[in-house]
Amino acid sequence: MVGPAHYITLSAVLFTIGVIGVLTRKNAIIVFMAIEIMLNAANLALVTFAMTIGDVAGLIMVLLVIAVAAAEAAVGLAIIVAMFRHRETVNIEAFNVLRG
Amino acid sequence: MESLLWLIPAFPLAGVAINGLFGRKLGDRVVSVIGPGAVGAAFAMAAASFIALRGLPPAERLLQQTLYSWLPAGEFSASIGFQLDPLSMTMVLVVTGVGFLIHLYSVGYMHGDGGYARYFAYLNLFTFAMLLLVMADNFLLLFVGWEGVGLCSYLLIGYWFEDQAKADAGKKAFIVNRIGDFGFLLGIFLIFWTFGSVAFSDVLPEAATRLTLGGDLAFWICLFLFIGAVGKSAQIPLFVWLPDAMAGPTPVSALIHAATMVTAGVYMVARAHALYEMAPQVLALVAGIGAATALFAATIGIVQNDIKKVLAYSTISQLGYMFLGVGVAAFSAGIFHLVTHAFFKAVLFLGAGSVIHALHGEQDMRTMGGLKPKLPITYWTMLAATLAIAGVPPLAGFVSKDEILWRTWDGGHSVLWVIGFITAGLTAAYMFRLFFLTFHGSFRGTKEQWGHAHESPWTMTVPLVILGALSVVGGWIGLPAALGQPLGGIANRFEGWLAPVFEAGEHAVHEPHAIPPIEYGLMTASVAIATLGILVAYWAYLRSPDLPGRVVARSRGVYTLLYGKYFVDELYDFLIVRPFYALSRFAWRVIDDGLIDGLGVGGTGALVKRGSRIVSRWETGYVQGYAVAFFGGVFAILAYYYLFR
Numbered sequence: 217m218v219g220p221a222h223y224i225t226l227s228a229v230l231f232t233i234g235v236i237g238v239l240t241r242k243n244a245i246i247v248f249m250a251i252e253i254m255l256n257a258a259n260l261a262l263v264t265f266a267m268t269i270g271d272v273a274g275l276i277m278v279l280l281v282i283a284v285a286a287a288e289a290a291v292g293l294a295i296i297v298a299m300f301r302h303r304e305t306v307n308i309e310a311f312n313v314l315r316g
Numbered sequence: 317m318e319s320l321l322w323l324i325p326a327f328p329l330a331g332v333a334i335n336g337l338f339g340r341k342l343g344d345r346v347v348s349v350i351g352p353g354a355v356g357a358a359f360a361m362a363a364a365s366f367i368a369l370r371g372l373p374p375a376e377r378l379l380q381q382t383l384y385s386w387l388p389a390g391e392f393s394a395s396i397g398f399q400l401d402p403l404s405m406t407m408v409l410v411v412t413g414v415g416f417l418i419h420l421y422s423v424g425y426m427h428g429d430g431g432y433a434r435y436f437a438y439l440n441l442f443t444f445a446m447l448l449l450v451m452a453d454n455f456l457l458l459f460v461g462w463e464g465v466g467l468c469s470y471l472l473i474g475y476w477f478e479d480q481a482k483a484d485a486g487k488k489a490f491i492v493n494r495i496g497d498f499g500f501l502l503g504i505f506l507i508f509w510t511f512g513s514v515a516f517s518d519v520l521p522e523a524a525t526r527l528t529l530g531g532d533l534a535f536w537i538c539l540f541l542f543i544g545a546v547g548k549s550a551q552i553p554l555f556v557w558l559p560d561a562m563a564g565p566t567p568v569s570a571l572i573h574a575a576t577m578v579t580a581g582v583y584m585v586a587r588a589h590a591l592y593e594m595a596p597q598v599l600a601l602v603a604g605i606g607a608a609t610a611l612f613a614a615t616i617g618i619v620q621n622d623i624k625k626v627l628a629y630s631t632i633s634q635l636g637y638m639f640l641g642v643g644v645a646a647f648s649a650g651i652f653h654l655v656t657h658a659f660f661k662a663v664l665f666l667g668a669g670s671v672i673h674a675l676h677g678e679q680d681m682r683t684m685g686g687l688k689p690k691l692p693i694t695y696w697t698m699l700a701a702t703l704a705i706a707g708v709p710p711l712a713g714f715v716s717k718d719e720i721l722w723r724t725w726d727g728g729h730s731v732l733w734v735i736g737f738i739t740a741g742l743t744a745a746y747m748f749r750l751f752f753l754t755f756h757g758s759f760r761g762t763k764e765q766w767g768h769a770h771e772s773p774w775t776m777t778v779p780l781v782i783l784g785a786l787s788v789v790g791g792w793i794g795l796p797a798a799l800g801q802p803l804g805g806i807a808n809r810f811e812g813w814l815a816p817v818f819e820a821g822e823h824a825v826h827e828p829h830a831i832p833p834i835e836y837g838l839m840t841a842s843v844a845i846a847t848l849g850i851l852v853a854y855w856a857y858l859r860s861p862d863l864p865g866r867v868v869a870r871s872r873g874v875y876t877l878l879y880g881k882y883f884v885d886e887l888y889d890f891l892i893v894r895p896f897y898a899l900s901r902f903a904w905r906v907i908d909d910g911l912i913d914g915l916g917v918g919g920t921g922a923l924v925k926r927g928s929r930i931v932s933r934w935e936t937g938y939v940q941g942y943a944v945a946f947f948g949g950v951f952a953i954l955a956y957y958y959l960f961r
Contacts, residue, residue, distance in 0.1 A: 238943055247940075312937030 496547015
């Protein structure tokens, strides 16, 4: 039987994958995807808790996150396109001009 | 009349505004009308006031006008107020009358100068400030005028400011005067502290009751005021600025540095006579410094070669006489000498200016000589003034100088009388040296200069003639009793005129009284020594012109000392200027550059800069680095929560 613990575990695993992806990958698109994974891991946790305690507020929250993520995806991809146009690369190590 | 007093200083002020703001656009012709015209109008107003004042009974001769309360602050208040009593009236007439003639003279002398309008604006500003000084009804407004004339003196000495030496001379005058002004200011503070007011009408009548005769307070008030007078009137030890002040245009030397501004100190002491009478020690000091300065400057004047320098030292010397006069409490005699000196010294300076003008800027008497046929009007007016200053009867200088000498003797100051007596001889000698070197003998300049030499235009000669005539007859208004009584009981009208102001101080000499025979003896002696001085000058510079050279060769040391002006400038340079420079350099290099800029401002800046350079290493620019820190932080907080709660 698949219970809430499994969903939460899956959510934690996905989130960890996302974190590791953000921290280790150099390709901006992959980093971006890793962030999406983290968002969806959070969504999964929210849905799980909402079903467990029977409160729709969690579901509404998820819809909100999905909407924000969509907007964020548009903005984020646009930034990555602009970055590429500028430097002909999306390696985030190349973008460190704001160092002290 | 009283409500129109403000017009007297207002005319020159209007002249300043017009010539100063629009002078360049109006053109030289208009400026030449407005500049002298403003002072002429002031003179007309002054003459009208004089008639009004004469119409009053002697004891009530005082016109007053308070324009508004200028500085009301708690118990203190000072007003912009004018007053004309016989003393102020005399000064106003001299300032506007002689001032007008010198303005007129300037029209010719400054013709074609690039800063024509600026010159007249300054000169009018000077007249305004001087009128403020002599018409003020309180010490503070007097001080405003006092500073104003100092400013104009600075501006006009450095009038040709492109010349570094002239600009420096202006600065020197201003800075040396500052020392005196500081003393004056302290005096005013003490007056306010003692009397609770600075108005003449509050302070002077109260002097006898609030101050004790010879007390400390009276001593310090008068001493501080006198320090101011010493600076403004170029007495020992603050006289060094006046010879340098000759860098200004010659009419300026005549107006400011001979006839009016430098006599402000004498006026101020006379104005505050009620205070000085309570401080006999300071009066003795005034007389002593006056006599010492008179002799000291006369000895320098006798060896100078620059025609204006001789006149400058002569002015210092004559100012010494005036201080000798007021110092022996003969206030009206001092003021009388101030008036006659304004006449004849103005002629001497204007005449010298006429000579300089004719020779295109030449001031060295060694290259002059024999100018009599070229400059007849200048010659005759200069002769009158030279005879007057030398003390030849019955010219103006004789009458006033002898009055001072007699009062000195009469007051029991025989040592001071001897000094004044010797100075009289020296005065005659150096003035006739100047006169003979300039106008007699043979011309020692270039042929070209001789060819170009010409008499000055009428704007310059008319003032010369008028002032020359005044040098002759100007003294007769104050004929001393010793001369007036035998001539059919002519009273000393000048002394009588000033008596209401000085009545407390002067022993009343209104009624005919027995003239001590010694007065005639002293008078004869001073005429004799003046004649001797003239003869010496005649002998040394006309009869045997090689004599001065031989005397100089015989006494080289004395000559060097006198020619070097006793090296007072060098002494001050060594004692004051250089240590001050060193101190300023220390303040600049060590304190300002080192401590403030280096350690204070610069040090703080360097600390912040270096600190930020270290801290800013955190900002690597790698987004993932920040993310590591962020997640690490979250992890740390969660770990803390799970482990310790």
